[in-house]
Amino acid sequence: xxxxxxxxxxxxxxxxxxxxxxxxxxxxxxxxxxxxxxxxxxxxxxxxxxxxxxxxxxxxxxxxxxxxxxxxxxxxxxxxxxxxxxxxxxxxxxxxxxxxxxxxxxxxxxxxxxxxxxxxxxxxxxxxxxxxxxxxxxxxxxxxxxxxxxxxxxxxxxxxxxxxxxxxxxxxxxxxxxxxxxxxxxxxxxxxxxxxxxxxxxxxxxxxxxxxxxxxxxxxxxxxxxxxxxxxxxxxxxxxxxxxxxxxxxxxxxxxxxxxxxxxxxxxxxxxxxxxxxxxxxxxxxxxxxxxxxxxxxxxxxxxxxxxxxxxxxxxxxx
Ligand SMILES: Cc1cc2nc3c(=O)[nH]c(=O)nc-3n(C[C@H](O)[C@H](O)[C@H](O)COP(=O)(O)OP(=O)(O)OC[C@H]3O[C@@H](n4cnc5c(N)ncnc54)[C@H](O)[C@@H]3O)c2cc1C
Numbered sequence: 001x002x003x004x005x006x007x008x009x010x011x012x013x014x015x016x017x018x019x020x021x022x023x024x025x026x027x028x029x030x031x032x033x034x035x036x037x038x039x040x041x042x043x044x045x046x047x048x049x050x051x052x053x054x055x056x057x058x059x060x061x062x063x064x065x066x067x068x069x070x071x072x073x074x075x076x077x078x079x080x081x082x083x084x085x086x087x088x089x090x091x092x093x094x095x096x097x098x099x100x101x102x103x104x105x106x107x108x109x110x111x112x113x114x115x116x117x118x119x120x121x122x123x124x125x126x127x128x129x130x131x132x133x134x135x136x137x138x139x140x141x142x143x144x145x146x147x148x149x150x151x152x153x154x155x156x157x158x159x160x161x162x163x164x165x166x167x168x169x170x171x172x173x174x175x176x177x178x179x180x181x182x183x184x185x186x187x188x189x190x191x192x193x194x195x196x197x198x199x200x201x202x203x204x205x206x207x208x209x210x211x212x213x214x215x216x217x218x219x220x221x222x223x224x225x226x227x228x229x230x231x232x233x234x235x236x237x238x239x240x241x242x243x244x245x246x247x248x249x250x251x252x253x254x255x256x257x258x259x260x261x262x263x264x265x266x267x268x269x270x271x272x273x274x275x276x277x278x279x280x281x282x283x284x285x286x287x288x289x290x291x292x293x294x295x296x297x298x299x300x301x302x303x304x305x306x307x308x309x310x311x312x313x314x315x316x317x318x319x
Contacts, residue, residue, distance in 0.1 A: 005103060005104060005105040005106060006031075006105070006106045006107065007031045007032060007033045007078075007105060007106070007107040007108075008025070008030035008031045008032060008107065008108055008109060008306050009021075009025050009030050009031070009032045009033070009107055009108070009109040009110070009111060009302055009306070010032075010033045010034075010035065010095065010097050010105055010107040010109075010110050010111070011025075011032065011033070011034045011035070011110075011111040011113060012035055012085055012088075012097070012110070012111070012112050012113065012114055013035075013036060013037075013042065013112065013113035013114040013115055013245070013278070013280070014034050014035070014036035014040045014041065014042060014069070014079065014081070014113075015041065015042025015043060015044060015113060015115045015278055015279070015291060016041075016042065016044055016065075016068065016278065016288045016291040016292050016295065017113040017115070017277040017278025017279070017291040017292065017294050017295035017298075018034055018036070018042075018111065018113035018277070018278065018295060019034065019040070019041075019065075019068040019069060019071075019072050019295070020068070020277075020291070020292045020295030020296055020299070021034075021111045021113065021277060021295040021296075021298050021299040021302070022034040022072040022075075022077040022079070022299075023068070023071055023072045023075060023077065023299075024295070024296055024299035024300060024303070025077070025111075025299045025302065025303060026072060026075035026076045026077035027075040028299075028303045030109075030302075030303060030306055031076075032076075032077045032078065033077075033078045033079075033080065033105060033107070034072065034077055034078065034079045034080070035079075035080045035083050035085065035097070035099060036079070036080070036081050036082075036083070037082070037083065037084050037085075037114075038081075038082070039065075039081065040065060040069050040079060040081050041061065041062065041064075041065025041066070041068070041069065042065075042115045043061075043115055043117075043279070044061040044062075044064060044065040044068075044288060045061050045062045045065050046061060046130075046131070047060070047061030047131075047140065048060065048061070048131045049061075050064055050288060051143070052139070052140070052287070052288075052289070053288055053289065054289070064288075080099070080101070083099045083100050083101050084099070084100040085097060085098070085099060085100075085248055086098045086099060086100055088110070088248070088249075088252060090110065090252050090253065090271050090274055091271075093108070093272075093273070094106050094107070094108065095107050095108070095109070095110040095273060095274065097110070108273060108305075108306060108309055109273050109274075109275070109302045109305060109306055110273065110274045110275070111274075111275045111276070111277060111295075111298050111299070111302060112246075112249065112253070112261060112269070112274065112275070112276040112277075112280065113276065113277045113278040113280065113291075113294075113295065113298075114244070114245040114246060114248075114249075114278075114280050115244075115245055115278055115279045115280055115291075116242055116243055116244040116245050116246075116279040116280055116286070117242075117243050117245065118136035118137075118238065118241075118242055118243075119238075119240045119241040119242065119243055120136075120238065121153065121205075121206060121238060121240070123206055123207055123208055123209070124207070124208040124209065125208050125209030125210060125211075126209055128209070129209045129211060129214070129215040129236075132211075132213065132214045132215060133209075133211060133214045133215025133216075133233075133234065133235045133236065134209065134215060134235070134236050134237075134238065135235065135236075135237050135238075136237070136238050136239070137237075138162040138165050138166050138237055138239075139165075139287065140287075141235075141237075142165065142166050142168065142169050142170075143169060144235075145166070145169050145170050145234060145235045146169045146170075147169075147170075147171055148169075148170050148171065148234035148235060149170060149171060149172040149173075149174075149232070149233060149234055150166060150170045150172070150173055150174070150233060150234055150235040150236065150237060151173075151174050151175075151176055151206075151218060151231070151233045151235070151236045151237070152166065152173055152174070152175045152176070152236075152237045152239065153175075153176050153177075153205075153206060153236060153237070153238045153239065153240060154175075154177065154238065154239035154240045155175075155177035155178070155179060155181075155182040155183055155184065156182070156183050156184050156239070156240075156241075157184045157185055157188050158239040159175065159177070159184070159239040159240075160175070160182060160184045160188040160189060160191070160192045161188055161191075162237060162239055163175050163192055163195075163198055163237075164188075164191050164192055164195055164198070166237065167195055167197040167198060170197065170235075171197065172197055172199065173195075173197055173198050173199070174198075174199045174200070174201055174231075174233070175192065175198060175199070175200050175201070176201045176204050176205065176206060176220060177200070177201075177202055177203075177204070178203070178204065178205045178223060179202065179203065180202045180203050201220060201231075203222055203223050203224045204220050204221060204222050204223060205220070205221055205223060206218045206219065206220060206221075206236070207219045207220070207221045207228060209236070210230070214234075215233065215234070215235060215236060216232065216233075216234075217230050217231060217232045217233060218230070218231050218233055218236060219231075242258075242286070243259070244258070244259050244260050244261070244279065244280040244281075245280060246259045246260070246261060246280055247259070249261065252271075253269045253270060253271055253274060253276070254269060254270040256282050258282075260280065260281060260282035260283075261276040261280050261281045261282065262281075262282055263275070263276050263277075263281045263282070265297075266297060266301040267281070267294055267297045267298035267301055268301060273302075273305060275298040275301055275302050276294075276298065277291065277294035277295045277297070277298040278290075278291040278294050278295060279291060281294065
């Protein structure tokens with residue numbers, strides 16, 4: 001194996017979690033490679049405005065991602081964008097990563113931070129109005145819908161809890177759900193039902209999104225009668241599930257039934273030398289701040305492991 005391709009640490013996924021891990025590891029003088037499938041920054045670059053990242057009153061996600069990237073590079077972190085992971089070998093002491101650019105790299109430590117994506121409805125107009133009236137995150141975007149009338153799609157705990165939280169901003173929240181019952185805890189259902197700002201349209205689904213610059217209305221189809229009508233709305237929040245980008249990790253590392261990576265508090269996985277961070281791990285809150293926090297913990301735990309490894313290797317040489 002070409003020694004140029006051996007690293008102390010390889011990080012898979014350059015969203016806020018992976019870049020933060022890159023900053024910490026490189027600054028600790030660990031030879032670090034950060035690889036990413038798409039644009040460096042992950043979901044951050046899809047975010048029009050970040051207004052809840054401490055210390056920065058308002059910034060576009062793209063700008064924040066570029067600052068993070070520059071910071072990681074300034075400490076010597078090697079960053080490769082637009083490459084996919086073709087294969088990973090985690091079983092031995094040395095981890096091996098094969099990339100779509102044909103390179104095979106090895107490392108003592110691997111950090112998994114591939115993030116995730118919200119489930120989408122996959123109906124006409126959804127892609128056009130993402131960030132222009134369609135959102136998948138109430139914490140991120142609720143504030144932009146103050147004094148507006150909005151729709152929430154979904155019937156699980158997230159949909160009901162987020163609908164209640166959105167009533168802090170919106171004057172009216174209409175929950176649209178495909179069944180005539182909810183798949184949520186009784187207290188979440190009760191809280192939503194008791195909120196005077198929340199209205200319900202059951203047995204229905206959205207079949208299209210319409211507007212000019214921003215979203216203005218949706219088509220609603222009643223699944224029992226088959227009737228469709230156009231419904232005016234300023235915004236639509238979709239909470240129909242979340243998908244971690246962990247398909248490539250199946251049978252490699254312990255995942256839960258939702259495909260989320262199982263980690264301990266120090267971000268270690270079930271495989272020695274393999275850590276995980278960010279939206280792809282099993283956790284409740286998925287934000288830039290939580291991703292950055294996980295990335296920090298993963299990098300510090302990994303640094304401790306690498307330092308111990310270096311001490312052991314020195315002892316072996318002097319024996
Ligand atoms: C539209 C939108 C708005 C948001 N607004 C806010 C907000 O205002 N405030 C806030 O705090 N949070 C917001 N979030 C959430 C926030 O962006 C995420 O919580 C955060 O980006 C998660 O960081 P991460 O590093 O775990 O993963 P991600 O940001 O998802 O990054 C993961 C990266 O890994 C790459 N990857 C995946 N699989 C592989 C692979 N096999 N090989 C190589 N690379 C791979 C992906 O392409 C991606 O670049 C928003 C999210 C969205 C979608």
